[in-house]
Amino acid sequence: xxxxxxxxxxxxxxxxxxxxxxxxxxxxxxxxxxxxxxxxxxxxxxxxxxxxxxxxxxxxxxxxxxxxxxxxxxxxxxxxxxxxxxxxxxxxxxxxxxxxxxxxxxxxxxxxxxxxxxxxxxxxxxxxxxxxxxxxxxxxxxxxxxxxxxxxxxxxxxxxxxxxxxxxxxxxxxxxxxxxxxxxxxxxxxxxxxxxxxxxxxxxxxxxxxxxxxxxxxxxxxxxxxxxxxxxxxxxxxxxxxxxxxxxxxxxxxxxxxxxxxxxxxxxxxxxxxxxxxxxxx
Numbered sequence: 001x002x003x004x005x006x007x008x009x010x011x012x013x014x015x016x017x018x019x020x021x022x023x024x025x026x027x028x029x030x031x032x033x034x035x036x037x038x039x040x041x042x043x044x045x046x047x048x049x050x051x052x053x054x055x056x057x058x059x060x061x062x063x064x065x066x067x068x069x070x071x072x073x074x075x076x077x078x079x080x081x082x083x084x085x086x087x088x089x090x091x092x093x094x095x096x097x098x099x100x101x102x103x104x105x106x107x108x109x110x111x112x113x114x115x116x117x118x119x120x121x122x123x124x125x126x127x128x129x130x131x132x133x134x135x136x137x138x139x140x141x142x143x144x145x146x147x148x149x150x151x152x153x154x155x156x157x158x159x160x161x162x163x164x165x166x167x168x169x170x171x172x173x174x175x176x177x178x179x180x181x182x183x184x185x186x187x188x189x190x191x192x193x194x195x196x197x198x199x200x201x202x203x204x205x206x207x208x209x210x211x212x213x214x215x216x217x218x219x220x221x222x223x224x225x226x227x228x229x230x231x232x233x234x235x236x237x238x239x240x241x242x243x244x245x246x247x248x249x250x251x252x253x254x255x256x257x258x259x260x261x262x263x264x265x266x267x268x269x270x271x272x273x274x275x276x277x278x279x280x281x282x
Contacts, residue, residue: 001111001113005030005084006018006027006087007086008022009033009100010032010089011031011032011033012038012089014141014145016031016045016046020049020145021146021176022070024063025173026070028070029070030074030083032077032080039075043073046068050063050067077107080108085167086108086113086114087116092118097121097126098126101116104130105130105132113135114136115136115139118140119186119190120186120190122185136156136159137167138153138155140153140154140189149177152179152188153178194243195244196228197228198244198258199259200228202259202261205259214228215228233278235272237265237270
């Protein structure tokens, strides 16, 4: 299937980032959200991001205008009917995603592919609520979407080879590097990353080193751009804990036991940057 129009449900951080990379690649985009205010905010974010690329001489003003002209904002799901692929990029909430996917299923043409941008929810489970399980797939973009090269392409049990191949080809057209992943909690990146963050909290709780030295050790010894504790503050300690709880429940393996210090900090409301205090104070 050749894809020239992509529908995106959600104009938030992930949705507008996906819209930007699609539009700058030359694809037509229909970006849908529940209100004009949400759409305008998403478009403003895209405009500001493109302006930064212009300042870095990575984009011309004409290219910016052309990209914005390819994005059609709408509050009407019917406007998605012309897309060959629709990417659901709503909040990471199972019930909300199921509601959106069922709504899409009722109006899109049978051959239209549907993807979900999720970092944790089962692709197999989401595919099962649609009438196009073989044409359903996961596309996990990373934040910020215009800057991050990786896309995890997650196959549900039902995903067809043709669907996988079409979405992988699209990711390559967007200038991304796709990796193919089987459906499993956390997929690949977060399956490795979040337990590493959890282990950093165990190291901190045991008093082996200060937060600064733990982060410096991983930055300088493993060439990570940011230390695991600072990264936890950026992600949100509550999010890290929620992910570990999912792993612990799904795998029934003690190696995924959340660190008691992480649980204690979340209970205290020390969630990281968004609350002004986590491992560090902001």
